[in-house]
Amino acid sequence: MSEQGVSGGQLLLAEYQSVKDEQRARIGFRDNLLYVTLAVVAAVVAASAQARQAAMLLALPPVCVVLGWTYLVNDEKISAIGAYVRGELGPRLAELTGAEAAFRWEIAHRGDARRASRKVIQCGVDLLAFCLVPLAGLVVYWASGQVSAGLVALSVAEALAVAGLGVQVVLYAQPFAAPTGPPSTS
Numbered sequence: 001m002s003e004q005g006v007s008g009g010q011l012l013l014a015e016y017q018s019v020k021d022e023q024r025a026r027i028g029f030r031d032n033l034l035y036v037t038l039a040v041v042a043a044v045v046a047a048s049a050q051a052r053q054a055a056m057l058l059a060l061p062p063v064c065v066v067l068g069w070t071y072l073v074n075d076e077k078i079s080a081i082g083a084y085v086r087g088e089l090g091p092r093l094a095e096l097t098g099a100e101a102a103f104r105w106e107i108a109h110r111g112d113a114r115r116a117s118r119k120v121i122q123c124g125v126d127l128l129a130f131c132l133v134p135l136a137g138l139v140v141y142w143a144s145g146q147v148s149a150g151l152v153a154l155s156v157a158e159a160l161a162v163a164g165l166g167v168q169v170v171l172y173a174q175p176f177a178a179p180t181g182p183p184s185t186s
Contacts, residue, residue, distance in 0.1 A: 037129050
């Protein structure tokens, strides 16, 4: 640091870079969770089919719930970072510099006409990957004729956990929520 110190604008830009780095890392991690889920589902289904043991499909719900919840939490943090940049950092930097606005891309990319349809489709993909696939595994197990009372009880608990995750996926998706931006000054 120089003897003259760091300006407020420099601090805000450093904070912006830091939160964007975190957001970028979380996006990569979140997106890889879908691939991991697909790989795990394929492995469990293949092992179950090869062993002819439908009970092995009971591994799908806990794995999908854990991966789905991790995906959802990361997605929420990604959105929270964007909201923070739009609602706090951008307006503070604009005020400090006298600019009309800062970080306009953070708002502009959220305003297109197809945003709501993309969010609905993404919600459907998330429900398919993390909820419908494990529920299908449970249905296959229940219909297999290889059920036992203990595993049926376990599978019902798993179905409830998957349903709970599904509710959270839909609640977090908010496909028709208005895009958030900086607070209005009017």
